[in-house]
Each structure stands twice: as structure tokens, then as C-alpha cells.
Amino acid sequence: MHIQVKSILGEEKKLFPFMADWYRNTRMDEEDYQELLTAVTEACLNAIEHGNSLDPHLPVDVELISDEREVIIRVKDHGQGITDLEPSPFETERGWGLKFIQSFVDEIKLYHEMTSPPRFCMEMKKKLWKNGWRS
Amino acid sequence: MDKQELIIQGERKKDVYLLRLQGDITKPSGEELLRWVDWEKGLPDQLPRLVLDLSSVPYINSAGIAYLIRLVRLGQEGGFETSCFGVSYHYEKLFQMVGLTRWLTICPSEWAAMGE
Secondary structure, X not given: XXXXXXOOOOHHHHHHHHHHHHHHOOXXXXXXXXXXHHHHHHHHHHHHHHHOXXXXXXXXXXXXXXXXXXXXXXXXXXXXXXXXXXXXXXXXXXXXXXXXXXXXXXXXXXXXXXXXXXXXXXXXXXEOOOOOEOO | OOOOOEEEEEEEEOOEXXXXXXXXXXXXXXXXXXXXXXXXXXXXXXOOEEEEEEEEOOOEOHHHHHHHHHHHHHXXXXXXXXXXXXXXXXXXXXXXXXXXXXXXXXXOOHHHHHOO
16 A cells, blocks of 8 residues: 655645555454554654655655554655654653654564665554453 | 544533543644643642543553543642543553543443542
8 A cells, every 4th residue: 555645734644544454354453553643644744744844746655554463654855864763752742752653563674675766664553452352 | 633623612511620532642642632622730619530532542552541640640730630431441451551530530331430
């Protein structure tokens, strides 16, 4: 699944129907899904606001790959990116966004893709069965 | 911003100022919420309690949570307490994680929040 959104506040909500369609075809527990959704929208919000500096001409790309065990989501922007999530300034709204991301996924990778122009990527991995399966 | 992102309706009910919110709480709508009343000067008629109805708020992002924190802290300066109802399990968890529940009481129902 690949979704592209503009760097405008609120565009991150365009992910909701795509994520919901994906979720319906999994057996992921509902709270695990809500956590994933928060992590993805916060990563997208970071990309829109800080990565692409709210430039509406710069897109944010979101890719989702999953199998029966885990889901990998990559959020890509055109900014400088960050090298580390620790220590995060948690007492700010951006810090809280990063705290949610860190708390709600199992693994995070930060890297630059050597495309032209290069893009910053936040890759998040989450196990689908953390709290058991949805019946 | 979509002008309908957050609809705010305030009403007095006994000693409570009830704020019914309908829509998303994000950066633009959070700013609107902070402008709704001069919170640090207190509630209309100097009421002692503010209750937020969040039952029709499907999406609150980190920026929106930051505005809720500002609102309840302004409430402390304005001399009123803030509580809310209609919060999902997930958002209750987020509120707890950022420490919002230090200042904001989460009630299980409108009846409980209104103290009826």
C-alpha cells in the first residue's frame, strides 16, 4: 500500500480510510491497531510539519507492507531528518508525538534514501499479535 | 483548515460550564478552542467547573493534546476545575502518558462529570 499526502496540516487524516481497509483484513487486536494508527499519523504529522516545513509542493509518502506476523510502515519526507529519538524533548507537542511513536511500535529505523533528491525515512515495525488476536 | 474541523458549543448547567466539542482537536482547532473564552480570567459567571464533552471528538493528535493541557492549566489560573467525559480507552491512555490527567479528571459519563 502506498499513499501520498501533501504537506498541509490535516492531510495526515487521509491515511485513516486506507489504514482501516488494511486493518479489516487482519486479525490485529483493536487497541494494537489504535496504537499503530497514532504512531503512523504522528510520524506523518512530523514529516509534514518538520520534515517538509509545511511546503504543500513537497509530498509525504507512506508505504505499508505486512504479512501475518508484522507490519512495516515507512514515512518519507524531504527534510534533514533526525538521527536519534533519544533524548526526546517530551515536554513539547513534537516530543509527545515521538513518545507515542516510540511507545506504540516495536522497532524504529531512521535513515536517508539515496534518491534524487534524497529523502528521510522513518521506518516503524509492529507485531500484529502483541495483545493477542481479534476474534 | 476546514472551518468545520471543530464545532464548539458552550452552555451553563447549574454550576458547570459545559463545553460540547464536535470534530477533531488539532493545532488549528486547538487554537480556536483557546480563543473561545478568556480562560485565564475564569469561566462565564465565574463558574467553578468546566466539563468537556469529548464524545463526538474522533481524533486528537499530539498538538491537540498540547492545547488541552494549555486549557486546563489556564483553568487553574482562572480558578476553575476541568473534567471531561466521552473519552475512549485509547485517548485516556494518551492523556495519561503526557500527564494531562494530573489536571484533567476523566469521568465515565456525562452524569458523573456533571455531578448529578
